[in-house]
Amino acid sequence: MVLFRPGLRLGGGRIALFALPVALVLILVLLAIAVAAGVAIRNPVAAVPASLMGIGFAAILAQVIGEELLLRGLLQPILVDAWGKGPGVLASAGLFTLIHVAGGWDDPVSLLNITLAGIWFGLLALRTGGLLAPILAHFGYNWGEEALIGAYPNPGVGDFGAVFDFDLAGPAILGGSVDGFNASLVLSVLLALAVLPLAWPRRGEGAGA
Numbered sequence: 761m762v763l764f765r766p767g768l769r770l771g772g773g774r775i776a777l778f779a780l781p782v783a784l785v786l787i788l789v790l791l792a793i794a795v796a797a798g799v800a801i802r803n804p805v806a807a808v809p810a811s812l813m814g815i816g817f818a819a820i821l822a823q824v825i826g827e828e829l830l831l832r833g834l835l836q837p838i839l840v841d842a843w844g845k846g847p848g849v850l851a852s853a854g855l856f857t858l859i860h861v862a863g864g865w866d867d868p869v870s871l872l873n874i875t876l877a878g879i880w881f882g883l884l885a886l887r888t889g890g891l892l893a894p895i896l897a898h899f900g901y902n903w904g905e906e907a908l909i910g911a912y913p914n915p916g917v918g919d920f921g922a923v924f925d926f927d928l929a930g931p932a933i934l935g936g937s938v939d940g941f942n943a944s945l946v947l948s949v950l951l952a953l954a955v956l957p958l959a960w961p962r963r964g965e966g967a968g969a
Contacts, residue, residue: 771890783900808921816920853878
């Protein structure tokens with residue numbers, strides 16, 4: 761049965777240990793650059809019950825787990841078996857992007873970043889042999905952007921509140937559009953930097969092996 765494919769293992773190791781911190785650092789670097797460029801505007805934080813923020817935490821985690829189970833847990837192992845590691849990861853990232861297109865995303869830079877994020881999550885799953893690392897990285901980015909710094913939706917904050925409330929106004933390449941940091945070329949560079957070490961073949965390993 762497909763539910764017992766190796767791709768559904770939890771995985772772990774040093775890469776998984778750093779997945780969440782790297783995602784949160786990525787968000788904080790984006791924010792620091794936006795603040796330095798005068799794009800980020802800090803607003804007073806509306807009081808939100810801790811229980812509501814807890815529901816938001818659970819909702820983000822549930823969405824992330826669902827996407828990772830489908831894309832990196834079920835589909836990516838099938839694609840890798842059929843086409844090889846590199847094409848399989850790229851194909852699962854493409855499906856990740858198509859899901860967002862179906863959800864209404866259409867900005868070209870946003871779609872580029874979604875694809876790069878999909879490659880990052882796919883490589884994390886491939887390198888660790890499981891779903892823990894991509895779940896942590898995916899959750900770290902989504903929760904950090906929405907619930908930690910309140911930068912998405914932009915402007916405003918989500919229904920479950922945020923620890924801080926930053927609106928982004930200015931050049932889209934720095935996050936100043938309705939898509940926020942998702943349409944930022946700075947994010948493109950940071951995601952590429954996250955992908956490259958994972959994409960580099962290990963000794964004795966080819967990208968399509």
